[in-house]
Amino acid sequence: MQNLKNKKILFIICGGISAYKSLETIRLFKKENADIKTILTKSAKEFVTPLSIASLSQGRVYDDLFSIENETEMDHIALSRWADVIIVVPATANTISKLCSGSSEDLASSVVLASNKQIFLVPAMNVRMWEHKSTKENLKKLKNFGYKLIGPKIGDMACGEYGMGKMSDPTEILNEIKSFLNIISINKKMRALVTAGPTHEYIDSVRYISNKSSGKQGFELAKSLSKRGFNTTLISGPSNLEIDKEINLIKVETAEEMFKATQESLPVDIAIFSAAVADFKMINKKNDKIKKKNILNLSLEKNIDILNYVSNHNSMRPNLVVGFAAETKNLDKNAQIKLINKNCDWIIANDVSKKDRGFESDYNEVTIHYKNNLKNKEKISFRKKSEIAEEIVDKIVTHIN
Ligand code: PMT
Numbered sequence: 523m524q525n526l527k528n529k530k531i532l533f534i535i536c537g538g539i540s541a542y543k544s545l546e547t548i549r550l551f552k553k554e555n556a557d558i559k560t561i562l563t564k565s566a567k568e569f570v571t572p573l574s575i576a577s578l579s580q581g582r583v584y585d586d587l588f589s590i591e592n593e594t595e596m597d598h599i600a601l602s603r604w605a606d607v608i609i610v611v612p613a614t615a616n617t618i619s620k621l622c623s624g625s626s627e628d629l630a631s632s633v634v635l636a637s638n639k640q641i642f643l644v645p646a647m648n649v650r651m652w653e654h655k656s657t658k659e660n661l662k663k664l665k666n667f668g669y670k671l672i673g674p675k676i677g678d679m680a681c682g683e684y685g686m687g688k689m690s691d692p693t694e695i696l697n698e699i700k701s702f703l704n705i706i707s708i709n710k711k712m713r714a715l716v717t718a719g720p721t722h723e724y725i726d727s728v729r730y731i732s733n734k735s736s737g738k739q740g741f742e743l744a745k746s747l748s749k750r751g752f753n754t755t756l757i758s759g760p761s762n763l764e765i766d767k768e769i770n771l772i773k774v775e776t777a778e779e780m781f782k783a784t785q786e787s788l789p790v791d792i793a794i795f796s797a798a799v800a801d802f803k804m805i806n807k808k809n810d811k812i813k814k815k816n817i818l819n820l821s822l823e824k825n826i827d828i829l830n831y832v833s834n835h836n837s838m839r840p841n842l843v844v845g846f847a848a849e850t851k852n853l854d855k856n857a858q859i860k861l862i863n864k865n866c867d868w869i870i871a872n873d874v875s876k877k878d879r880g881f882e883s884d885y886n887e888v889t890i891h892y893k894n895n896l897k898n899k900e901k902i903s904f905r906k907k908s909e910i911a912e913e914i915v916d917k918i919v920t921h922i923n
Contacts (some may be wrong), residue, residue, distance in 0.1 A: 526556035529703055532605035533558065534630045535575070537565025539680040540612040540646035540689040545570060547611060547692040548578045554696070557581065559604070561630045563617070584629060598629055602637040606706070607699060610634070612646035612689050615657050621669075622660040638749060638766050640702065644695055645674045649685030666905060668746070668912040672698045705923055709751035712922070713790040715840070716744045717797035717828065719759035721777045725820060726808040734881040735798035737761030739846075739872075742911035743794055744769050750919055752792065757783045759797060777803060777825040784828050792918060793840040795829040795866075798848060798881070833865040842922065844868045844914075850875040854899065857891050867893050870914065879904065886910050890917065 531551055535544045551558060558579035562572055572583045584601070596604065610617060610630075617630075621643075626632040634641055643664065651657060652674065665671065673690030690698075718740020722730040741763045744756040748769050755770040757780055765771050772783045777799045802822035812818065833843040845866040847857035850873070857871035871889045874880035879887050887904040902913045 526551060526554040526700065526703070529556050530604055530606045531556045531558050531699070532601065532608045532633070533560045533575075533579075534563070534608065534610045534634070535560060535566040535570060536563045536610065536612055536614045536617045536630070537568055538612045538614040538646055539569065541566050541569035543646075543689055543692060544611045545574060545578055547609075547695050548575065550692050550696045551699075552579055554700075559601070560584065561601075561633060563628065563630050598632045599636050602633045602639070605637070605639050606703065608634065608637055608639055608641045609644065609695070609699065610641065611644040611695065613643035614645075615647045615651045615654070618643065618645065618657060618660050618664065622663050638745065638768075640749060641669045642672055642695075642699065642702075643669055644672045644690055645687070646689030647674075647687045648679060648681055649683055649687045652685070652687035666909040666912075668749070668909070670702075705919060706751035708923065709919070710753065712752055712792065714744075714747045714752040714754045714792040714794070715757065715784065715787050715790040716740050716747065716754065716794045717757045717780060717784065717799075718744070719761040720798050721759045721780055721800045721825075722775050723777065723800045723803040723825070724807050725804055726810060726812045728811050731800055731802065731804075731822075732760075733798045733800065735759070736882045737763050738882075738884065739886060739907045739911070740794075740796035741765055742908045743796060743914065745908070746911040746915035747792070747794075747918075750915055755787045755790070757787065757797070759799075777828070781826050781828050781831070784832060788832070788835070788838045788840075790840050792842045792844070792922070793832055794844040794846075794914075795832075796846045796870075797828075799825060799828060801825060827864070829866060830864045833867075842867050842918065844870065844918075847871045848874040848880065854889065854891070857889070858896060861891050861893055861896075883907075888914075890914070 558581040560575050561584045576583045620631050626635045672695050675688050676686050677688035678684050719737030720732045720735040722732050724730045737758050744754050748754040757772045774780045774783050803825050805821040805823050829845045843866040845864055847860045847869050849856045853871050853873055857869050861869040869891050872880050872886055879885050886907050888902050890900045902910050
């Protein structure tokens with residue numbers, strides 16, 4: 523990447539002795555022509571002044587208080603949407619703890635909580651604080667939320683002690699962000715498609731065959747792809763979930779509609795099939811409500827397999843086709859059979875026999891199987907579906923880049 527022209531960087535400066543280094547960081551970003559806005563937390567103002575930040579960044583500096591002036595000019599949601607990337611520098615132990623609990627008590631934490639962009643934390647703290655179990659656990663949680671860390675490193679600290687917790691140098695921060703934005707620029711040229719949720723296969727005008735899929739896993743995947751810059755289309759069966767405006771959401775009801783919407787969305791570079799498409803549909807759907815009878819015989823036929831169609835589409839096969847396998851037993855074996863039979867590149871197996879994961883739950887546990895290396899399966903242990911999605915998309919980004 524040449525420089526950071528047209529890139530919008532939101533710095534959140536927190537109160538720590540290393541806050542002075544944020545000045546040099548901002549200077550370097552400005553030298554690369556970045557468009558900069560800054561939020562100063564209340565305690566950051568004890569270490570650096572709004573005036574010095576404004577002079578170096580040539581951009582707006584927000585007080586860490588909700589004010590009518592701030593909210594009218596650009597409210598906290600708009601500010602979080604404005605940024606291409608948010609950098610919390612220095613990320614103190616206190617800030618890390620606040621972000622971990624989902625606090626929104628001030629402008630900085632509200633913007634982070636409301637953000638759909640990548641958040642980078644640049645930790646800086648005393649070695650004992652860094653090594654404290656609570657900091658370690660908080661960071662683990664934040665990493666699982668998808669936050670990225672730059673540093674810290676080992677060295678002499680401003681407090682006179684030596685060890686891990688020293689803030690990364692401004693050039694390291696700049697390089698890390700530049701390479702991240704570079705990947706985003708590459709991803710922006712690519713299209714991703716996700717199917718999600720259940721389908722409804724009508725028996726008559728009021729009854730249907732379906733399953734318990736909520737769409738959560740697929741929606742999280744679409745969000746993660748969009749956050750990494752992919753031009754993302756989400757085709758969803760009936761679901762109550764909402765999605766960011768940046769994602770092209772196509773709502774469908776039946777497998778046939780999902781198939782048609784998928785066909786119309788091709789070509790794409792990456793396709794992920796997380797929808798729980800009903801396997802069968804009525805041969806003759808009744809237009810009126812069927813009257814109650816003691817026995818009702820339904821004649822069903824197989825629905826088209828959307829994944830199978832796409833992964834065998836000669837001219838428009840995406841570069842990466844990822845299927846899901848919902849299994850109740852012999853997870854790995856059955857998933858690998860689907861991987862081969864459906865000709866996908868990866869298949870993601872999840873156990874849907876337990877209540878705490880799979881269908882409906884906010885949590886999941888998955889194993890990724892790769893067509894070109896069946897022995898090399900990778901497990902993503904039990905965690906939130908949002909975190910599972912982040913990990914899957916991380917692997918996709920590494921794979922395609
Ligand atoms: O929606 P949630 O509540 O968050 O739950 C998530 C989930 C459990 C639904 C999801 O993680 C999942 O496993 N999705 C796939 C469910 C499924 O139908 O699996 P399957 O083994 O029957 O199908 C295998 C693959 O073929 C899937 O990628 C499926 O989308 C695809 N398929 C299946 C049938 C069909 N007619 N067309 C398809 O594209």
